[in-house]
Structures are given as C-alpha cells and as structure tokens.
Amino acid sequence: MGLGSKAIIVGAGIGGLAAAAALSKHFTAVEIIDRDSLPDQIAPRLGVGQGAHTHQLLKAGELALERLLPGITQDFIAAGAISMRVGKDVKVYDFGGWMEECDAGFSVTSLSRPAYEGVLRRRVSALPNVTLRSETAVRRFTVTDGNCTGVELEDGSHLTADIVVDSTGLSAPMLKQLVEDGHAEFQTEEIRINVAYTTARFRKPDAWRNEQLGFFVLPTSPHTEFGLLLPIENDQWILSLGRRGGDAPPRDAEGFKAYAGGLVAPDVYARIKDAEIVGELRTFRKPTATRHLIWEATKWPEALIPIGDAMSSVNPTYGQGMTVATCEADALETLLASRKTVDGIVADYLPVAGEISSRAWSLSINSDYAYPQTEGERPSNFAMNRAVAATLRKMADAHADFRILRYKLVHMIESAKALQEGEMGIRFFTALQGSMAS
C-alpha cells in the first residue's frame, strides 16, 4: 500500500490503536506491540492503571475516531454507552456555581475506559493488515544515521519498519532511552499539580435505572475536592472523587460515600448513598503534568512519530488525554493522505501535534495554576488568562450563545479564536475590559 511496507506502533492504548487505524490506510502491514496482555473481552488491564477511573471522551475525540473508523460511535452505543446531550445531561459546577441548562447542539457517549479501549481494539484488530502482538516489551527505538528504522525488543531481537510510532503513554520509557542513546534532544516541562483520584463503580438502584445524567463538580480554589459522576455501561455509575495537594479521597466504602456527601453536589450524594458498590475502589495519583517539547527538538529521528501521553500528559480532571491522542492520530492520517512518500512526515506532523497538545495544555494549566497546591512559577500571561476564563464563565451564565461556545471550547471542537471574531468577539472584548477595569 502507498507509503511503505511496514509500520510499527509501540503501545496499544488509545493513542496506539487510533494511530494503527490511521497507518493501516497507507502501509501494507501495521504491527502494534504492547508489553501488557490484551484481553479479548472488555476488562481492565495492568498497563493502564488509570483505566479504572472516570474517562470522558470529548466531542473532538469522538469525531476524530469516527473519521478514522466510521461507525465507531455506534459500536460504543452497542457496547452500552450512554448518549448524553451536552449542556442538558451533564451538569457542570465550576467557578462557584452550576452552569445554566442549555442544548449545546451535540451529544457525547459515556463508557468506562476499558470499554472504550476494548471496542477500539476489536475494530482495529479486524482491519486486515493490522496485527497485535501482546506481552512483548520494546527496549528501544533503533536509529541509523538519524533515521528510525525499527525497534529492539527486550529479548534483544530487532524488527524493522518504514515508520514507527511511540504511544507508550505517560511514563514514556522509550523517550528516555532515545535521549540516553544520543538520538534526541528536547526540553521537558513539568508542573507539580498534585492530584489524586479514588474511584468506585455503583449499580444504579431501580429508581435511577433510566436516568442518563452525569455531574462534573469542580469547585474552584481554595476548594481542593472535586467529583466526576457518569452513567456507564451495564446500568452502572462511575464516580471519581479527587483532591489536590493532599491524600487521595478514602478507599473504604463508608469514607468514600461520606467524602461524596461533602461535595457541593447533593444530587451526586443522593444517587450513590444507598447504591451498591461494584468491585473494588481504586486510587491513582498524578503528581505532575508533563510535556516533552518534541516539536521544538534540536535533534529528533526521521520516521519516528510520538503520540498521546508519551508526548504530553495533562491534569486528567479536564478529560482531554484520549481526545488529544485521537486528534493527533487523525491529523497524522490527513498528512499521510496528502503525500506520495513518507519522507519528511515528522517535520510536517510535529508542529500540528504540538498545536493539538498545547491547546489542551494551556486550558488545563491555566486552571491548575489557580490553585496554591500547584507548584511552580506562574507565567506572565496567567492573570490575563484567568480574566478571560472568568469572563467567559460570566458571559456563559448570562447568554446562551456564550454557554454553547464554552461547551464547544471545552470539547475542543471550537478554537479560542472564536472569542476574538465577529459580533461575539466584540461583546466578549467589551465584557473583558469591564471585568479588568472593575
């Protein structure tokens, strides 16, 4: 097929699977390699410890996956996903109050992370030129004369490829090795966000069985506690409770429920207080938001494509990680589709991926820095960014068009430029000036 005979993808998480869908259109054979065992069924796995926690797929991520694998949203629904109308079905508390209800004009799905990944894995494995190799750890990328030519496995054997993808997730072990081997040089930015999650799943009591409401409770600083409740497959809710700058919320059922009762959201507590917990409570700590500025690298091999958390991983509370990974895979596919050769793909891809991940980074870091628990020097534009965020929130309270725009920004289907353009841009600028003068 078109651009080469073989592509290798290291990591079969969300980013790796989306990248496989992209590359399968342009390479004769695509092999995905993961060190973890990959279940045939929908089940949690050790390689993605975060998988037990609430995972929201933003609209931009859903649309990217649809372009790569048409019909996947229907597959999610068939696997039990709840379809939720944004603005109506997901209640949002932030900036000290609940968002007014509206119809943002689009819906999203809600599933557990193992189910999203399981459906995606099933679709990608069914592609005729894709193979999945599990329980195989990769040790390093092999690089010759500045060109990535394949991978070396932990058993010392080598595999060659025309293009290689690094989708090894948050710990990015291959990147460290690449730098140690002298094949890459780039800056890394790390911000101590100090976030901890505890999560439980609940069987929905009969009285709530047909309800499809979710709640994102994100009280602003100085409050450090938050909660994310979503309806998922099998008539269950998943509830992640979080805290910044301290211990994780309790892992015992009683303590967990009491913690939920302390949130500014009696509606969340009312749902879970008598509900039966399914399985074990799980905890996850995320001390830092980390990004490797590979798009500004002074040295980076040809034919090596970084994707998802391996390049940039933000505070999960804003639900962007899977969407960034899938949008990067979609952008890669668009770039490949316009080429006759794979030469130069890295130079074209990195700035685009950098832009996608930087959008998520700016949105989340701007909120993180509002908390004293987030360590690090605030950037010079921090006060202005906060004023923009607070003004948008106020405009969203007062005007339905700004409410809808805010949801579109959060779901990454609209860019912040919309706040500077046309009649809405003028109204926004006037309000911003007013808020800064007062």
Ligand SMILES: Cc1cc2nc3c(=O)[nH]c(=O)nc-3n(C[C@H](O)[C@H](O)[C@H](O)COP(=O)(O)OP(=O)(O)OC[C@H]3O[C@@H](n4cnc5c(N)ncnc54)[C@H](O)[C@@H]3O)c2cc1C
């Ligand atoms: C608590 C928490 C909650 C989150 N909530 C959300 C949310 O609501 N919405 C959202 O979009 N995102 C959320 N995220 C982020 C999301 O989980 C990640 O952004 C996403 O999983 C990134 O996908 P990935 O493919 O880059 O990495 P992963 O999905 O982590 O996959 C990496 C894969 O690489 C494999 N691997 C690693 N090293 C090797 C090696 N040497 N050889 C072979 N295989 C290897 C691993 O086994 C793993 O399968 C959350 C994260 C956390 C921590």
